[in-house]
Amino acid sequence: MQENNNPFTQEYDVIIIGGGITGAGTARDCALRGLKVLLVERYDFTNGATGRNHGLMHSGARYAVTDQESATECIGENMILRQIARHCIEETDGLFVTLPEDDLDYQATFVDACLRAGINAEIIDPAEARIIEPSVNPMLIGAVRVPDASIDPFTLTTANLIDARRHGAVALTYHEVIDLIVENACVVGVRLRNNLTGETCEAYAPVTVNAAGIWGTLVAKKAGVTINMFPAKGSLLIFGHRVNNMVINRCRKPANGDILVPDKIVSMLGTTSDRVPITEIDNMRVTPEEVDILLKEGVQLVPSLSRTRILRAYAGVRPLVASDDDPTGRSISRGIVLLDHKERDGMDGFVTITGGKLITYRLMAERATDLVCQKIDKEGACTTAILPLPGSDEKTPKRRGNQHAVTMKAAQERHGSLTKEIKEQSPEDKAMVCECEHTSVGEMKYAIEKLHVNNLTNMRRRTRMGMGSCQGKLCACRAATLLCKASGDAESTLADLASFMNERWKGMRPVAWGSTLNEAQLTTTIYEGLCGLSMDVKP
Amino acid sequence: MKFDVIVIGGGMSAIMCGIALATKGKRVAMMVKGQSKMNFSSGSIELLGFDEQGNEVEYPLDAIPNLGPDHPYSKMGIANVAHNAAMAPVILEGAGLNFYGRSSDRNHYRMTPLGLLRPAWLTLEDYVAIDSRKSLPWNKIAVVSMHSFLDFPADFIASSLTRLGAKCELCDIKLGTVDKLTSNPTVMRSTAVAKLMQNDGVLNDFARKIRSKIGDAEAVVLPAVFGLDGDDNIQKIAKHIKVPVRFVSTLPPSIAGTRLLSKLRKRFVQNGGMFLLGSMVKSGKMSGDRVLSVQAKNFPDQDIEAEYFVMATGSFMSGGLVSNTAGIREPIFGLDVDYEGKCGDWSKEKMFDAQPYMEFGVKTDNEFHALKDGRPIENLFAIGSILSGHNSLKLADDTGVAMLTALQVARQI
Numbered sequence: 001m002q003e004n005n006n007p008f009t010q011e012y013d014v015i016i017i018g019g020g021i022t023g024a025g026t027a028r029d030c031a032l033r034g035l036k037v038l039l040v041e042r043y044d045f046t047n048g049a050t051g052r053n054h055g056l057m058h059s060g061a062r063y064a065v066t067d068q069e070s071a072t073e074c075i076g077e078n079m080i081l082r083q084i085a086r087h088c089i090e091e092t093d094g095l096f097v098t099l100p101e102d103d104l105d106y107q108a109t110f111v112d113a114c115l116r117a118g119i120n121a122e123i124i125d126p127a128e129a130r131i132i133e134p135s136v137n138p139m140l141i142g143a144v145r146v147p148d149a150s151i152d153p154f155t156l157t158t159a160n161l162i163d164a165r166r167h168g169a170v171a172l173t174y175h176e177v178i179d180l181i182v183e184n185a186c187v188v189g190v191r192l193r194n195n196l197t198g199e200t201c202e203a204y205a206p207v208t209v210n211a212a213g214i215w216g217t218l219v220a221k222k223a224g225v226t227i228n229m230f231p232a233k234g235s236l237l238i239f240g241h242r243v244n245n246m247v248i249n250r251c252r253k254p255a256n257g258d259i260l261v262p263d264k265i266v267s268m269l270g271t272t273s274d275r276v277p278i279t280e281i282d283n284m285r286v287t288p289e290e291v292d293i294l295l296k297e298g299v300q301l302v303p304s305l306s307r308t309r310i311l312r313a314y315a316g317v318r319p320l321v322a323s324d325d326d327p328t329g330r331s332i333s334r335g336i337v338l339l340d341h342k343e344r345d346g347m348d349g350f351v352t353i354t355g356g357k358l359i360t361y362r363l364m365a366e367r368a369t370d371l372v373c374q375k376i377d378k379e380g381a382c383t384t385a386i387l388p389l390p391g392s393d394e395k396t397p398k399r400r401g402n403q404h405a406v407t408m409k410a411a412q413e414r415h416g417s418l419t420k421e422i423k424e425q426s427p428e429d430k431a432m433v434c435e436c437e438h439t440s441v442g443e444m445k446y447a448i449e450k451l452h453v454n455n456l457t458n459m460r461r462r463t464r465m466g467m468g469s470c471q472g473k474l475c476a477c478r479a480a481t482l483l484c485k486a487s488g489d490a491e492s493t494l495a496d497l498a499s500f501m502n503e504r505w506k507g508m509r510p511v512a513w514g515s516t517l518n519e520a521q522l523t524t525t526i527y528e529g530l531c532g533l534s535m536d537v538k539p
Numbered sequence: 540m541k542f543d544v545i546v547i548g549g550g551m552s553a554i555m556c557g558i559a560l561a562t563k564g565k566r567v568a569m570m571v572k573g574q575s576k577m578n579f580s581s582g583s584i585e586l587l588g589f590d591e592q593g594n595e596v597e598y599p600l601d602a603i604p605n606l607g608p609d610h611p612y613s614k615m616g617i618a619n620v621a622h623n624a625a626m627a628p629v630i631l632e633g634a635g636l637n638f639y640g641r642s643s644d645r646n647h648y649r650m651t652p653l654g655l656l657r658p659a660w661l662t663l664e665d666y667v668a669i670d671s672r673k674s675l676p677w678n679k680i681a682v683v684s685m686h687s688f689l690d691f692p693a694d695f696i697a698s699s700l701t702r703l704g705a706k707c708e709l710c711d712i713k714l715g716t717v718d719k720l721t722s723n724p725t726v727m728r729s730t731a732v733a734k735l736m737q738n739d740g741v742l743n744d745f746a747r748k749i750r751s752k753i754g755d756a757e758a759v760v761l762p763a764v765f766g767l768d769g770d771d772n773i774q775k776i777a778k779h780i781k782v783p784v785r786f787v788s789t790l791p792p793s794i795a796g797t798r799l800l801s802k803l804r805k806r807f808v809q810n811g812g813m814f815l816l817g818s819m820v821k822s823g824k825m826s827g828d829r830v831l832s833v834q835a836k837n838f839p840d841q842d843i844e845a846e847y848f849v850m851a852t853g854s855f856m857s858g859g860l861v862s863n864t865a866g867i868r869e870p871i872f873g874l875d876v877d878y879e880g881k882c883g884d885w886s887k888e889k890m891f892d893a894q895p896y897m898e899f900g901v902k903t904d905n906e907f908h909a910l911k912d913g914r915p916i917e918n919l920f921a922i923g924s925i926l927s928g929h930n931s932l933k934l935a936d937d938t939g940v941a942m943l944t945a946l947q948v949a950r951q952i
Contacts, residue, residue: 288883427713428687431727441689474790477653478689490698494653498891505890513862513882517896522856524890524897526791528932530579532655534891 007170008201012038014372015190015203017177017219018211019043020050021153022353024160025365025384026211030372031167032387033380038203039161039169040192042176044458046157048213050358051461052284052316054236054261054268056247057081057089057151058359061096061121061144062254063334064113070335071117073360078147080362080385086392087416088156092262094148094247095129096121097140099300102252107142110251114146121146135244135302148247150263153358154461155414158451159389162418166390173452180208180223186348187223187341196454207372210352214281214319220352225345227352228322231281233315235290236270237298237511240309240469243267248301257297264413265436265468266311269298276317286313286510309515311471312507319354336360338367342375349375391416404430410438414464415446422446433482434475436468444479448486456480456500471504473523477531494537501527502535541844542568542813544952545833547820547871548851548859550575552923552941554803556849558630559949561810568845569807570818570835576857576924576937580796581657581788582666582763583649584631584638584942586624587612588658588935595658598644599939600624609928611940614905615947623946624939628661630946634806635770636799639668648672650787652692654699658935663795665773667760667785672703677783679706681756683749686713688727690790691762700760710752715744729789730797733767742772746779758783766798815843823848823872825911830919833871847952850874850901850909850921851945859925860899867899872919875902875910877927893933900927907948920948 014030016023019041027039041047060074082089098104107123114121122145129136129143136143161171172192179191181202189204210216217229242262250258261268272290291313298305321337337355341347353368366382373380387393394417403424411419422442424430429442447453447462456472459465459479466472466479476497484493501523508520527533544560546553549571560567587599587606596602603612603620612620628641638661640647648656650667662668669675680700684693697707714735735741753759763786766773777784788795808814819836832842852859852871861870862885867878878885878899885896901909901921908915922944924931931937 288881426686428689431687431689433689441687474690477692477790481689481692481694484692484694484698490654490695494655494695497653502890506888509886509888512886512896513864517862517882517885518855518858520886521854521896524894524932525576525579525856528891529935529937530581530651530788530791530793531653532651532657533653535889537655 007038007172008203010036010170012036012203012205013207013376013378014038015040015205015208016211017190017208018213018216019045019171019173020048020211020213021046021157021160021358021361022213022356022364023211024157024164025361026209026353026368027164027169027171028160028167029365029369029382029384031164031169032383033369033373033378035372035378037164037169038205039164039171040175040177040190040203041171041173042195044173044461045161045452046154046461048215049316049318050153050157052314053153053234053358054259054270055151055153055263056259056261057149058357059094059146059148060117060119061094061110061114061146061148062249062259064117064119065110066253067334068113068117070357071113071119073336073363074357075117075119077360077363078149081151081359082149084385084388084392085151085156085159086388087396087412088152088159088389088391090150090262092148092150092246094146094249095133095136096144096146096249096251097129097136097301098142098251099137100139100141102250104142107144107251111144119146133244133246133248135304136248137301137303142251144251148249150247150261151359152263152414154464155391158462159391159416162390171452174454177219177222180219180350182223182347185346187350207349207351207375209368209372210350211354211368213354214317216319216352216354217278220341223341223347223350225341225347225350227339227354229278230320230322231276231278232318232320233274233276233284234271234318235286235294235313235315236268237291237294237313238311239267239269239305240311241266243302243304243308250301255297257294258301260298260301264464269294269305281317284315284317286315288510291510309469310511311469311516312504313510314507321355336364336367338364338371340371351375391418393417404440407432407438407440407443411440411443421450433478434463434465434468436470436475437464439463439465439475441482444482448482455496456483457503459483466500466504471508471519471523472501473526476500491537494533498533498535498537501533540568540841542566543845544568544847544849545570545843545845546849546851547833548575548853548923550577550851550853550857550923550941551938552945553849553851554800554807555627555630555942556851556922556945556949557807557812558634558803558810559946560952561807561812563949565952567812568815568843569812570815570820570833570843572819572858573817575800576853577796577800578792580793580799581649581651581659582663582786582793582795583659584661584938585658585935586660586939588646589933591934593933597646599646599660600644606929611926611928611944614903614907615943619947620943623943626946627942631661634802636802637664638662639664639666650696650699652788652790654692654695654697660939665777665784665786666763666795667787669703675700675703675705677705677757679708679756680758680760681708681710681749681753682760683710683712683762685732685762686711688732688762690729696760696787708753708756710749712745712748712752714741728792729762729764729794730767730792732762733764733794736764736772737768739775742775743779746776749780753782756782758785761786763788763794765794767794768801820871825872825916828914828917830872830916847918847920849948850919850925851923852925854900854924855896857924869901869925872909872911874921875913876900877902893930897930897932898927900925902927906951907944920951922948
């Protein structure tokens, strides 16, 4: 690494901890306001809750009855994201359906609360609901149409990071904060460990922003600061094809398994909500009971789910924070939590931004950045609500003559106008690596070059490779070849391939019966039998 | 329709059983649903690659007596294993398939598409086969890949050969017609490329480009996309390149599997066997402890009768076993399935751990009569991957169990 490129000899105004959507959004906002930004992420971007949720762009309707403030925030951000993050969003709209066993009176309460929050909720005839969303339970007795949508948290995070980098930010993956450097009751920097090489290093800035989601409680502890967090595990199921075209919710108080979101070629059903000990947040497993609950509820919403193959089950952890005056955790806030640790704990130079939701990330970033600017006496207005993200900032380029329609269309869904950066120099660049998600060699080369891709999991998150119905059966091996060409290290690429397949299996296992079990056997037959792969790869 | 024997299935065990029976003069019909596990064939035949502790096996016939009592080999008994293991290569050769490893009882290694080594008993003679990790037959090897054909990870293979002590050169060859092919990005899969290689012009162009790039390499490793329809183009490419040519299998679909299966099928038909292709057998009629007939989707309202029936329908991935949260069943006859626990117990957390479901299968007696309600069915046998009692991935005994149980049952009929 050249001396002047060394990220640890540069001076920063702010260090942001966490490569989820909150960290990425904060990095963008800070960079747009002219701050010198270092973002550090201990593993990969979107590794935490950002990459483990529905991908639902809430209209806010779900919270309208129980939490007006959250609902108002949601609809406000919903409208902003439609403008600034077009390429990450599919404007599906959503339905809140009332089933025969539900109380139809709740519908009026619900619509009233939505309207008060500014959410355009429109009661429609159940017959119309059956026409516009044929998968919905035909027994429904009521339906309300709301501006829910589907959003891709992976591309959203990437777009924020790209813009942050365009404005000078430095972002490092696989760099874990092992210590906060405190001098005179002020956090002045971070001590980092490179999780790929084991090397340690330090970086300094007058303000450090803790945007590590549920892990933020552990980060704060390193400065002796206590944040009372309540990890809430949410489990979801991914179905093998796109069952529904609109988001389908149950019109009742939020409960388990009552949201089904279409996400490109699949559908996601969620969620459950259970307290888990903080010691388990790195090791989330979906239990058979959770699968049962989700399926039982999901089939109510959309009966055909009972006949649809489940691709995998996964779980994320919501970063819920207890109010400071309530250590028992009874009044848990689901809203945005911004903590100035100077005022709260007497620890200067340290800010925590947490709570909130995927869809309110921009607002969270804005508030955190306002506080950072205030701390370092920097003036500058937030522009993230009006400046489109890279990918949504230009017209989507027309397909060039030699490009293939299918892979380019898929790439445009992931990268928007940034698709123009995908070079197609050789016939190989056009070849399709992932047949489920239509990822081309060219797109993968772009990801390796520009989007922090070191391994197959990074590749999956940037290009959706291996996320479709085959779960990486052949494409993982093809992508591994490309990574091997880039790194020149066959042995560690094979080890990565084994761990990638093992990770895919982890999500299949809770639903390993029927066709999912058949697919699992087929995948193992290919990788272990035909290819001889194992966790302990020896030549 | 009435036959002496109906074999249900179309993979390795079915075809071996069919040939052996047809050779005996039986009137055999093979009811084939569609594709089989042969799509994932490596080009090698295994007997036993690892023992139950996971150690590599050098002499499979010596290690087989140490297998547990539920293993199909143990049910058959070592004398029958030896007899059938001697018979199997004769049948393969009779079909025009020649193998490395034929002259020895010792396992060798095959090279996987990822360049890893797996023990094998027999390997198609034109595929890479290595006697020991310490000795390669060549010092300088050219590994040839085809530009934009992604299913042959040449980098891994070259890296592996280098580790084994060879000097290795990677040659990426652009085929003349490839631009036309890649205009549709899904086309470049092994079967499409194998079809392309049947065109003399393409093959000559390919061979010429290889020759110009390999320098003084002593051998050339090629993706196994030759021999899709007969061995003609294998001989042609070997003749063109002049130095020895060896194949390594690609990612599926396997051309080796197609090659094995098509030659064996030809042999079966030559011997008087009959195919009922596209036959999705859905049920069987029984009387007491005998099967009378089977019914198939493509023969509506017909009972297909036989004296004997052989189940070679495979495991979960082939549809021979089906599962749901309530349990596992055999879908045609409702045979007894050997499995334990609830669906959470069928698998292990790590993908490459020994998965319990791999050992599930239909129950049989020691003569491979399938059991139903605890009683053997007199004229119904089960062979190949549908059998319980062994993990074919961990033991590397998949094709061996398929062939040997097939031959054992054929002898009993």
